[in-house]
Amino acid sequence: MNYQIKNPPDMETSLAKIKIILKREIGLDASTIGEATINKILNERMRSCNISELDEYYIYLSNNRQELPLLLETSVIPETWFFRDDKPFKLILEKISRQLLTYSKTPCRILCIPCSTGEEPYSISMFLHSNGMPETAFEIQAVDISHNSIGIARQGVYSKNSFRGIKAKEYINDYFTLSGSEYFLNEKIKSSIEFNRVNILDASALPFENKFDFILCRNLLIYFDIPTKEVAYKNMDNMLNDDGVLFIGHSEFGSVPEHIFTTTKLDSVFCLTKNKNPINKKEIGKKPCKNKKNKHSILKLMKPPEKKAFSDSERYKKNTPEPKANIIQKTSSDKKSAKNLLKQARTLADQGKLGQAESLCHEYIDKSGDHEDSFFLLGLINEASGNNTQAHNFYKKSLYLNPKHYETLIHLALIVEKEGDIETAKRLKERAERALKQ
Numbered sequence: 001m002n003y004q005i006k007n008p009p010d011m012e013t014s015l016a017k018i019k020i021i022l023k024r025e026i027g028l029d030a031s032t033i034g035e036a037t038i039n040k041i042l043n044e045r046m047r048s049c050n051i052s053e054l055d056e057y058y059i060y061l062s063n064n065r066q067e068l069p070l071l072l073e074t075s076v077i078p079e080t081w082f083f084r085d086d087k088p089f090k091l092i093l094e095k096i097s098r099q100l101l102t103y104s105k106t107p108c109r110i111l112c113i114p115c116s117t118g119e120e121p122y123s124i125s126m127f128l129h130s131n132g133m134p135e136t137a138f139e140i141q142a143v144d145i146s147h148n149s150i151g152i153a154r155q156g157v158y159s160k161n162s163f164r165g166i167k168a169k170e171y172i173n174d175y176f177t178l179s180g181s182e183y184f185l186n187e188k189i190k191s192s193i194e195f196n197r198v199n200i201l202d203a204s205a206l207p208f209e210n211k212f213d214f215i216l217c218r219n220l221l222i223y224f225d226i227p228t229k230e231v232a233y234k235n236m237d238n239m240l241n242d243d244g245v246l247f248i249g250h251s252e253f254g255s256v257p258e259h260i261f262t263t264t265k266l267d268s269v270f271c272l273t274k275n276k277n278p279i280n281k282k283e284i285g286k287k288p289c290k291n292k293k294n295k296h297s298i299l300k301l302m303k304p305p306e307k308k309a310f311s312d313s314e315r316y317k318k319n320t321p322e323p324k325a326n327i328i329q330k331t332s333s334d335k336k337s338a339k340n341l342l343k344q345a346r347t348l349a350d351q352g353k354l355g356q357a358e359s360l361c362h363e364y365i366d367k368s369g370d371h372e373d374s375f376f377l378l379g380l381i382n383e384a385s386g387n388n389t390q391a392h393n394f395y396k397k398s399l400y401l402n403p404k405h406y407e408t409l410i411h412l413a414l415i416v417e418k419e420g421d422i423e424t425a426k427r428l429k430e431r432a433e434r435a436l437k438q
């Protein structure tokens with residue numbers, strides 16, 4: 001039987017209430033996964049409960065305690081694979097090697113949050129073991145909200161699907177035993193990780209006592225709205241050592257709260273370090289750290305803005321109004337103050353003040369005539385406000401001016417994916433990968 005979620009008046013209310021529950025329980029902002037996915041999740045649960053109407057399902061959910069965890073399990077996206085992105089691993093290895101050279105007895109502490117079915121923490125462990133690191137030199141903890149995923153992670157038995165990356169295949173012979181179609185992880189690697197079920201938003205349940213040198217929180221923050229992200233960042237700040245490093249996913253640098261973390265590039269890996277000067281950081285427009293080279297805001301994650309001659313904007317002019325003539329001849333102080341506008345816009349956006357950020361972006365466009373970065377930021381702002389159509393348009397404009405704009409490619413891919421255009425999303429992601437390599 002195919003249960004359709006229809007739209008009688010009450011239905012929207014039930015749907016809205018269920019979305020609120022999802023946000024409250026696991027932080028999921030339903031708009032990030034799109035209506036089609038939400039409908040699929042609800043259809044699946046309704047089918048299991050033999051219920052055909054959403055209103056009825058909502059009542060069932062409210063009256064049956066056992067249903068909520070099942071709904072939450074169905075709503076999480078456990079997509080992961082071995083060596084999905086191993087760029088941070090070398091940095092971790094280097095830190096451990098340095099510690100060994102100083103005969104330090106303190107193990108390097110690493111947290112994977114979320115770890116899903118375990119591929120990410122196990123990849124780190126295999127990498128460190130294969131590079132000769134003694135077991136006593138590091139401790140890896142891994143947590144996730146999903147009981148199912150933690151159960152799978154503890155078993156350490158995987159299918160071919162978990163080895164889709166090229167790197168992963170190099171580790172199969174040394175660390176897995178194939179039996180039938182299943183790959184059994186070797187005991188030494190299995191026992192190197194401690195798995196626990198934890199909600200990243202629940203400060204009371206998180207392991208705060210012994211802080212971590214590295215936290216990997218990749219491919220989770222994209223499902224949160226800005227206030228929820230801020231809670232997650234605060235919790236991670238509390239779990240991270242003062243000189244610790246936080247790794248987030250490529251497409252998650254969009255709304256890092258600057259009063260908590262600073263975006264940094266270490267050995268060509270973008271990551272976050274604690275903002276050691278939070279008071280200054282709150283003051284809009286002030287430089288957050290002395291070492292300018294070390295400071296990479298969302299905008300700096302992109303290709304350094306090229307100073308465009310007016311004629312470079314020809315392609316953009318085809319579908320947008322011509323910029324005002326007086327913006328072309330700019331003195332260096334004009335340019336500096338225009339640049340400050342964009343910086344302030346980004347700070348405001350990171351603080352969730354989206355309306356003010358948007359106005360400053362437009363002011364920046366008027367004053368500087370530099371559109372590439374401002375279009376990207378306008379895209380981010382609209383995306384954060386849930387206005388995906390506008391975000392889509394701004395990202396397209398940004399790409400029009402710079403077809404290799406990595407962050408724009410990733411964000412546009414996520415939006416078209418939500419719109420159901422999987423093929424275009426795939427092509428955009430491939431372009432992003434190529435742009436990153438270049």
Ligand SMILES: C[S@@+](CC[C@H](N)C(=O)[O-])C[C@H]1O[C@@H](n2cnc3c(N)ncnc32)[C@H](O)[C@@H]1O
Nearest residue numbers: 026076077078080114116145146199200218219
């Ligand atoms: C896409 S996976 C990412 C796994 C891995 N970090 C990676 O990048 O491959 C997202 C995971 O986040 C988990 N998750 C969702 N909400 C969570 C929350 N509030 N606290 C902890 N984990 C959560 C899900 O259960 C899912 O396993």
